[in-house]
Amino acid sequence: xTEFGVNFFPVVDPAVKxxxxxxxxxxxxxxxxxxxxxxxxxxxEHYFTAYGGYSPDPVTLLTAAAARTTRxxxxxxxxxxxxxxxxxxxxxxxxxxxxxxxRLDVGFGRAFLPTEFEAFGIPMDESRARFAEGVEACRxxxxxxxxxxxxxxxxxxxxxxxPRPYQRPHPPIFVASxxxxxxCAAAGSAGHHLQVVPSVTSAEQLASMLDAYRAAWDxxxxxxxxxxxxxxxxxxxxxxxxxxxxxxxxxxxxxIHHMMAAVAPLATGKSADYPGYENFLEKAKxxxxxSSLAADKVLAGDPEGVTGQIRVIRERFxxxxxxxxxxxxxxxxxxxxxxxxxxxxxxxxxxxxxxPSPRP
Numbered sequence: 001x002t003e004f005g006v007n008f009f010p011v012v013d014p015a016v017k018x019x020x021x022x023x024x025x026x027x028x029x030x031x032x033x034x035x036x037x038x039x040x041x042x043x044x045e046h047y048f049t050a051y052g053g054y055s056p057d058p059v060t061l062l063t064a065a066a067a068r069t070t071r072x073x074x075x076x077x078x079x080x081x082x083x084x085x086x087x088x089x090x091x092x093x094x095x096x097x098x099x100x101x102x103r104l105d106v107g108f109g110r111a112f113l114p115t116e117f118e119a120f121g122i123p124m125d126e127s128r129a130r131f132a133e134g135v136e137a138c139r140x141x142x143x144x145x146x147x148x149x150x151x152x153x154x155x156x157x158x159x160x161x162x163p164r165p166y167q168r169p170h171p172p173i174f175v176a177s178x179x180x181x182x183x184c185a186a187a188g189s190a191g192h193h194l195q196v197v198p199s200v201t202s203a204e205q206l207a208s209m210l211d212a213y214r215a216a217w218d219x220x221x222x223x224x225x226x227x228x229x230x231x232x233x234x235x236x237x238x239x240x241x242x243x244x245x246x247x248x249x250x251x252x253x254x255x256i257h258h259m260m261a262a263v264a265p266l267a268t269g270k271s272a273d274y275p276g277y278e279n280f281l282e283k284a285k286x287x288x289x290x291s292s293l294a295a296d297k298v299l300a301g302d303p304e305g306v307t308g309q310i311r312v313i314r315e316r317f318x319x320x321x322x323x324x325x326x327x328x329x330x331x332x333x334x335x336x337x338x339x340x341x342x343x344x345x346x347x348x349x350x351x352x353x354x355x356p357s358p359r360p
Contacts, residue, residue, distance in 0.1 A: 002314070002352035003322040005040030006033045006341070007077065007232055008061075009329070010054035011255045016331035022054050023061065025334040029327070030065045032338055034072040036345035040105065041065060042075035042324060045083075047116050051262035059092045066100035074100055077195055077232070077324065078109030078176040081134020082127055083120050086154055087161070089134070090141040094165045102166040107195050108135045109176035110183075114265035129153075132186075135173065142170035174230065179205060181212040188216030193228040195324075199297045203316065210317055227320060231313070233299045235325040237340040237348070241302040247336070248300035249289040251329045258330075260284045299325070303347035310352070 008026050030041045043061050046052025055061060062074040074096070081089060097104040110131045111117065117124045133151045140147055141161045148157035165171055175187035176195040187194055194213050198206050210229065217227055234255075236248035263284065292298050296313055299306050314321060325344070328337035 001354050002310075002319075003039045004344070004349055004352075005042065005073075005075070005230075005322065005324045006030065006038050007324040007326040008041070008043040008055070009052060009326055010043075011051055011258050011330050012054050013050045013254075013258070013331065019054050023064075025328065025337075026061065027064055027068055028334070029337060029341065030072065031068050032341060034069045036341060037349065038072065038341075038345070039322075040073040040075050040324065041069075042077035042105075042107065044077055045080050045109070045111075046113070047119065049113075049115070049262045050258040051113075059096050062104075063096055063099055066096065066103065069103075071103075073103045073105055075105035075174070075324075076107045077230075078107035078174070080109055080111040080116075081138065082111060082122050082130040083116070084134075086134050086137035086141060086149075087156060087159065090138040090161055093138070093171065094142060094161060094163050097166040097171050098163055100166075102171075104167070104171045105174060105193075106138075106171045107174035107176050108138075109195075112178065112266075113262055115262070126153075128183075135175070135192075139170060139173065172228070174228070177209060179209075181205075181209045184209045184213035185216040188213040188218075188222075189220045191217070191220065191222045193230070195230045195232065197232045198313075199233075199292070203295065207317060214318075229318065229321050230324050231317065231321050232324045233297075233326070234329055235306065235327055235340065235344065236298075236300040237303065237306055237327075237343050239302055239343070241305055244302065244340075245293065245300045247332075248293070248298060251332055252289050252292065252298060253287070254330045256284050256287045303343060306344070307348050307351050310348070 006029065010022055012022055033041055043055050043058045044052050045055060045058050047056050058076045058079060065074055079089065093104065093106055108131065110127045114124060122130065130153055133153055137149055137151060137154060142165050145160045146158040149155060172193055174193040174195045175183065177183040178197060179201050184194060196206060196209065218224060234252065236244045238244040293300055296309050299309050327340045
């Protein structure tokens with residue numbers, strides 16, 4: 001069975017929608033998603049700009065969601081260990097794991113926006129090393145008593161974290177990777193799950209990332225049935241395909257506009273930890289919605305068309321994928337987002353449910 005979740009990346013101009021309204025609407029949509037059978041809700045960590053800045057602490061939003069739901073899993077997609085001391089981060093996440101009664105999935109990411117690294121006083125060229133150390137420090141804090149940590153960036157102990165996580169030995173760990181096959185392979189070797197975003201890479205590059213991940217997972221001897229690969233899309237859905245595509249083009253261009261402002265500093269220099277990222281701004285300038293739709297980097301259309309896109313994606317990248325879908329980008333009206341979620345649950349999700357076996 002293919003699983004579908006909901007994703008909340010707040011590319012929101014405060015002049016269009018207030019933070020209060022965005023949070024209220026998001027929490028209502030998470031409640032509705034649980035009712036409709038979506039299996040996971042997740043949000044990001046970003047700062048300062050309309051490109052994600054309404055979500056500086058995903059744990060806060062997910063804690064509010066935990067209080068309003070009972071079944072849907074709650075995921076960080078992702079938290080950034082480089083910006084938080086591991087004792088603080090591991091403790092916050094363990095608390096959320098208890099508050100949600102074991103419904104937490106923890107996605108860790110490296111971040112990539114220069115203004116965020118500058119604000120925290122962290123060199124971008126340390127991002128890969130800080131990420132690896134932060135993830136492992138959290139894992140050890142969740143599983144080890146009297147931990148003594150002697151890392152490159154943090155030293156502490158002996159400490160025993162309280163509370164211990166609800167899930168044992170710890171919540172499922174996901175690694176968010178944008179373009180790096182090396183990061184995907186490292187996640188596979190470690191037995192971590194994977195989060196990918198096809199909109200920021202080519203189909204060929206994404207396929208190589210997933211191949212590297214699966215190969216490393218298998219080579220390390222991990223159970224293939226336990227592997228989880230989550231792929232993220234924005235979804236515009238309506239009974240009227242033209243209406244959905246028109247809505248999609250408007251909001252995707254708004255997304256690109258805000259992303260360009262956030263990534264502009266990348267164009268001024270290269271970082272060893274982010275090869276090729278200096279070209280992000282130029283790629284964004286050349287964005288074309290029709291090309292993006294044709295390449296299945298965004299889902300938009302009527303139920304039949306979106307179902308067809310998902311079938312192509314599964315054929316291209318593997319049937320072991322789960323999907324995390326954003327229905328409320330930018331200033332999209334709450335009622336429009338909710339209607340799209342309801343239509344998806346009624347007309348698209350059943351197409352990917354297990355078929356009953358024929359009677360002998």
